[in-house]
Amino acid sequence: MVDRKPALAGPDLPGTAGTKSARTRQRILDAAAHVLSRRGYAGTRLTDVAEVAQLQAPAIYYYFSSRDELIEEVMWSGIAHMREHVRAQLAALPAGASSLDRIDVAVESHLRYQLEISDYTTAAIRNAGQIPEQIRLRYVTEANRYGDVWRELVQDAVDDRVLHPDLDPRAARMLVLGALNWAAEWWNPRRGSLDQLIRTAKTLVRSGLSTGSEAGEASPAAPAPDTPAPAGPRRAGAAAR
């Protein structure tokens, strides 16, 4: 009967760039990310999301067909954006950057994005273990794609013989990601600067991963540029496995 539903889709829909409608949809997503990150999957009430987004709960159904669909999008787009951000920063590095320097950059951009920019990332991180099967699939896919970025970083370190031989690559990668992700749980701008945290994380990760011989701080240069725009010289072998 009622078939006046806009062919809602992902973040695309060509013509609708800065449409008011598109902006409202975005506001709802942002609100959902905010609520989801502090209340958890089951605790995320549409009325709360609506309040943050400054509209009434039923209005959400004009943009999303269900609560789960809204949450699903927050979850996967959170990591998708994180991956995009980190990848851009890596791409901005000079072609000859060492594997450890690349890891440094990944550590910094991961932390910056997670703690400075995005509620989405914390929402995804905190609820990864709680979302039901239905929603999980797309999230897992994106999480794996982001994982691939790190898998490649670590693999490069192995290939360059700078990864500590006692480390299992997979475990090491997950432990590092855990250290970074967990920062969302405790870091508070009032108890220590983000730069301070980043410095510590870089040191910890670099000397933790690298073989003793190749320890010392390498080139502290290449202070990750802020603009994700410049598509510089990309790294060769993409998509590792």
Place this chain on the structure above:
Amino acid sequence: MVDRKPALAGPDLPGTAGTKSARTRQRILDAAAHVLSRRGYAGTRLTDVAEVAQLQAPAIYYYFSSRDELIEEVMWSGIAHMREHVRAQLAALPAGASSLDRIDVAVESHLRYQLEISDYTTAAIRNAGQIPEQIRLRYVTEANRYGDVWRELVQDAVDDRVLHPDLDPRAARMLVLGALNWAAEWWNPRRGSLDQLIRTAKTLVRSGLSTGSEAGEASPAAPAPDTPAPAGPRRAGAAAR
């Protein structure tokens, strides 16, 4: 490890050691930890807890006055036990163990308890950021007490001049705990042995925290080179906060 709780809220509380009643109460707590760790705070239904504990939901009210009280106990007792476990392992160490060796032991016992023994710990970890104020207090208190154990471990490393100078002690400590805690999110016994993970974590943490010069493996009685550090019993009061 074995530490029967002094029934706090139940009915009367005589010297109930292995009482059937006490065991039922424990079963409910265990079930709640199990559900809480995978469904999250808001998603934890009393009917699910009851099902796991093999009884009907209203029976829970005989032992706990509300859902929140049950969850609160799971949350704080989770870390309380973790702390007890780690502390015991540390206490079993010979008096002369180096600060890095002590950290090694803490890493191992933390991971073992979290991944092998206890649903409580994962429940606490995953829900730390989602529980409402009301419940939070006691949890935070216990979390801080456990944090003190690590604060002391790291401080000892500083005193012994083995902590990498570029590291902010607080940030480093939280990053390490994050790496460990996060393991609950991804580690699966079928994709890699726990021993393997522990080995990697120890290596990563040890070489990540320590100053380059002091790399090698465990070594008994290898006190700091030139430090007037209080080499006496490490058991000084750490709390003070």
Place this chain on the structure above:
DNA sequence: TCGCGCATTTAATGTGCATTAGAACATCTG
């Protein structure tokens, strides 16, 4: 100015779930 589709609102509807009431069952004491 009218009219028409998009956007959002107010007012139901229904279900799921914590919590309560009070009966039934079990176990222990004499």
Place this chain on the structure above:
DNA sequence: CAGATGTTCTAATGCACATTAAATGCGCGA
């Protein structure tokens, strides 16, 4: 075996919240 006390059940009660229905406001092209 009585009956007292401890334990768990079945059957309400009531609220909170996702979702639906239907009405209203809004902007814009002729």
